[in-house]
Amino acid sequence: MNYVLSIVTLAGINMIAVLGLSIFTGFTGLFSFGHAALVGIGAYASAILTYYYFVPFPIALVAGMAASALVSLVIGIPTLRARLRSDYFAIAILGFGEALRVILENLEITNGARGLPGIEPFTTLPIVAGCLAVSVWVASNFLRSRYGAACIAVREDPVAAEMAGINLFRTRLLSLVVSAAFCGLSGGLLAHFLSFIQPVMFTLVQSTALLAAVIAGGMGSISGPLIASFIFIAMPEALRVAQMWRLVAYGLVLVLIMLFRPQGLMGYQELTTFFRRSGHERRSA
Amino acid sequence: MSAALLEVRGLTKAFGGIRAVDDLSFSVAPDAITGIIGPNGAGKTTVFNLVTGVYRPDAGSIDFEGRSLLGIRPDQIVGAGIARTFQNIRLFNRRTCLENVLTPLLQKAPYSVPAALLRTPGVRRMDRELREKSRFLLAEMGLEKLADVQASALPYGLQRKLEIARALAMEPRLLLLDEPAAGMNPEESRALSALIEEIRERFNLTILLIEHHMDVVMRVCSHIVVMNFGALLAEGPPEKVRTDERVLQAYLGKEYRNA
């Protein structure tokens, strides 16, 4: 029972990060294969605060979110400018992932490649559930607001978006910072759940898993990626599949979905859409 | 004589070796409907792109209401009071008609990010008001029943109308329409001509219009600018342009002499 609970907790923590990436990729249409690094920033920042400085857990979590958000600015400001192609950001965040791993492995305070053990296990299932619920609420508010509408417009047609009064650069940057904050929260919760973090836990492997959940769940949907994320975590655990096969599957999933069903499971729709009856139902092409 | 709303002087833009716009000068009088015509590749859409800040001119000036538009970002130009539609229709395809019109309206709502994240009562109120306003604009275009239909599901003609509705949401002083009658049959273009005149009246607009459908141009425009190879070929009221030798030679062909 304990085991099932811990899987559910892990899934919940993962879902928060997936939610973050969903805002950036699913709703703003920007490519990122490095959001796990932003999770890592949140994890290490919050862990260092509680471990070395005995900062209270909630404050450490917020600090982790702030750290991720700030770091994302460093990557985002040079690379998300309106006239620059999305390839620049993609390359930059790939490079960042590598650079971060190197930095984490070589700092005293992070205990290097060996990792940081003995982190207080403050994270519990109720806390994760609460954070997830708040995250979904906040994300939904964001997406319904003028800022969310701007993100989606940028995804649909950046040229038309500009001519609708939307500042491309600021919109992309805001999307990145918000997604980074979610990832930072996820990282902080993760560090205080596993009680141990290592640089190698926040690399391309994890970024792949995050993106796979967003794509499989469906771009432009909140519920889709959350469901996919849960399945991705819960299923392999149930089948005890080795990590490398999991990744083979993720890679294949990404390619196949792009080729044959780019909208994924719930593309551009929510779970609630299916419960709506006639009248104001959205009719798709 | 009132000052021009939009004043273009010596405008030049080259791509590689090709001069898309070549030392072009013209003005758009306020409250009028001005047309830009010319053969394909004459540089008409490039002019729109220059005015709206998508491209930066190599030389020349663009003044709107007396202020220079040079070096200003497209989204700021929208804020200054200029809106446009696109030759190839650029809607937010996966959003509903309502959301398409709502998006630019929302950008004017002055609430902050934290307020948005918490969806304060103020945010909710503004959202409601702007949705109402969007429905009103959709109704103006006769699209109110399609509010919750995805934009990409609309037939071509209605998509064009939706694009115009979205442009009107920006409360422009100057509306740039890029080939709004493209792909329409004569009956549809007649309806479009009427619509253009109607919205000009109802929303107190100045309209600058690129068109190939001569019936629309001749009917609604009070002033026409003719371009060829990026340069100004002729300019004047429809009757004058219609009979201008150079224009006929370059573009209209013999049929229109007798129209």
Added chain:
Amino acid sequence: MFLQTVVTGLSIGGIYALMAVGYSLVFSVLSFSNFAHGAVIMLGAYIGLGLVTKLHFGLGLVVSGAMAGAGLIAIVNEKLAYSLLRKRKAPSLYLMISAMGCAVFLENMVYATIGSRFYAFPEFFKQSVLCLFNGTCNIALLDLFAFGISILAILGLHLFLIHTRTGIAIRAGVSDMTMCSLMGVNLDRLISIVFFLAGIFGGAAGVFLGIKYLVYPTMGWVTNKAYIAAVIGGLGSLPGALLGGLILGVLETFVSTYVSSVMRDVFSFGLLIALLVWRPNGLFGRDTGEKV
């Protein structure tokens, strides 16, 4: 020490240049970042390894074999993962995701089947080291060979692009794909050739990397350096990719020698960010705008 650093930098720079040119070629023709390039490089290394350990080929055959193999893999990669999207005019986001999916898939397939063991190539040059300038500078024969091949290959590509019909068609495609096809060029075939070329460059780079260091499933991520090199030279420019690769190699080695070898990757990332702040078009980049 200074000269030695430059020489070492150039040798790794040559390999970066090979990778960057392959990536830039595809980017300039298709306006798309093929992030699966690293996987192709990695597979090239493994093919080379297989050729030498199982079939006992000599260096020349190993390199050629790896190049050919990687080239073919690149063609298959394009046909399976990208051509459908390209025909559908899918947004570049989809192409990038598909590319990454391939990279992850291939890397982990190798991991799962061949294993995570690090393999070393057998000695080809019997540890011959050239001493220049009265012993102040040591160049491994391998580095010389790799650098030479890199330069030759890139020069060969240059001649190919200028003097052959296919090369000219590729250059035309860079300017305008649609026009190209309207002129009667078989686009599918052209694109396959472009990928094949990128593949053979990748294969060579893979083998050289494998010989210089080791062969392992995640070695493909060294392409991050290639992407950075391509940005330095200007995305889409082939001479830029060459120069960018060499410059990055040399600068990195300087950092490695004089500051700290660990900071090498941090430096490359920092350089990328600094470059994007001040000069996003790099050395020779073109400003490709979208038609509005």
